[in-house]
Amino acid sequence: xxxxxxxxxxxxxxxxxxxxxxxxxxxxxxxxxxxxxxxxxxxxxxxxxxxxxxxxxxxxxxxxxxxxxxxxxxxxxxxxxxxxxxxxxxxxxxxxxxxxxxxxxxxxxxxxxxxxxxxxxxxxxxxxxxxxxxxxxxxxxxxxxxxxxxxxxxxxxxxxxxxxxxxxxxxxxxxxxxxxxxxxxxxxxxxxxxxxxxxxxxxxxxxxxxxxxxxxxxxxxxxxxxxxxxxxx
Numbered sequence: 001x002x003x004x005x006x007x008x009x010x011x012x013x014x015x016x017x018x019x020x021x022x023x024x025x026x027x028x029x030x031x032x033x034x035x036x037x038x039x040x041x042x043x044x045x046x047x048x049x050x051x052x053x054x055x056x057x058x059x060x061x062x063x064x065x066x067x068x069x070x071x072x073x074x075x076x077x078x079x080x081x082x083x084x085x086x087x088x089x090x091x092x093x094x095x096x097x098x099x100x101x102x103x104x105x106x107x108x109x110x111x112x113x114x115x116x117x118x119x120x121x122x123x124x125x126x127x128x129x130x131x132x133x134x135x136x137x138x139x140x141x142x143x144x145x146x147x148x149x150x151x152x153x154x155x156x157x158x159x160x161x162x163x164x165x166x167x168x169x170x171x172x173x174x175x176x177x178x179x180x181x182x183x184x185x186x187x188x189x190x191x192x193x194x195x196x197x198x199x200x201x202x203x204x205x206x207x208x209x210x211x212x213x214x215x216x217x218x219x220x221x222x223x224x225x226x227x228x229x230x231x232x233x
Contacts, residue, residue, distance in 0.1 A: 005092065005165070006177045008216050009158055012096065013181020015209040016103050016154045028053070028186060031134055031143065050187055052137040056144025057186075058179030061155065062172045064148075065162040069171015072163035089221065091164045096217030099157040104210025105203065110153025117151030124149050 031053055032046065039045045101107035128146035131139045158178040162171035 005161065005220070006174060008092075008096065008220055009161055009174045009177040010181040011216055012099060012154075012158055012213055013178040014184065015181075015212050016099060017182040017185035018103065018206050018209045031140060035134060048137045049134065049140045052140035053144040054183055054186060056141040056146075057148040058144075058176065058183070060145050060148025061175040061179040064155075064159060065165075065175025065178075066168045066172035068159045068162035069165045069174075070168035072165065072171065073167050089164075092161050093217045093221035095157045095160040096220055097214050098217075099154065100210045100212070100214030100217060102153050102157075102210070103213055104207040106207075106210070110157060113156045114151040114153050117156065121149065121151050 028050075031049065035046070035049060039049070098107070098109055102110040124146060128143055131143040131146070134140050134143060155178075158175060161178075162174045165171045165174055
């Protein structure tokens with residue numbers, strides 16, 4: 001079931017990255033367009049910048065996952081219950097369902113989490129401006145490290161996974177899996193921004209992705225419940 005959880009985090013990133021178009025697409029676009037003309041018009045020269053930015057972004061996700069996993073494991077041991085894993089199962093599955101509803105535009109409950117995170121973001125965001133305009137891959141890495149903390153309901157929903165993962169290591173690995181899932185979409189934005197943005201913003205595309213994430217959430221709940229009952233039996 002651990003492998004299933006990692007797979008779920010990866011698939012949430014892969015399917016949910018249609019939401020990243022609106023949140024991070026502009027940042028990637030600013031990154032590429034701020035580069036010299038001979039760089040952003042050449043795929044070969046552009047690749048090191050895109051790799052560096054996304055490595056920084058995913059590193060921030062992983063650090064956040066480690067912190068969430070550590071906090072969750074610490075306070076999980078203090079819960080007065082025989083099997084805190086049951087709570088983790090329900091939190092993971094329900095957050096995944098909420099994420100699918102959020103991506104599909106059916107229920108925007110995760111916006112409330114984004115508003116909470118925006119208070120912290122106001123203090124972090126000025127550091128990101130120091131790396132603009134990007135002149136080398138190292139600056140792109142720094143930009144990714146900062147903008148990885150951008151308030152995002154998609155990210156927060158997977159942090160809920162990390163919070164119930166049982167350890168700092170598992171929490172970090174979950175966010176790493178999620179970050180790798182978002183990589184194809186955000187990497188492609190830097191290369192084919194205009195076409196991909198129009199495609200991902202279509203309501204049908206977002207709703208198909210949202211429905212698939214909801215199915216993963218239901219699968220987590222039903223699958224883990226079945227596994228628990230089977231092992232208990």
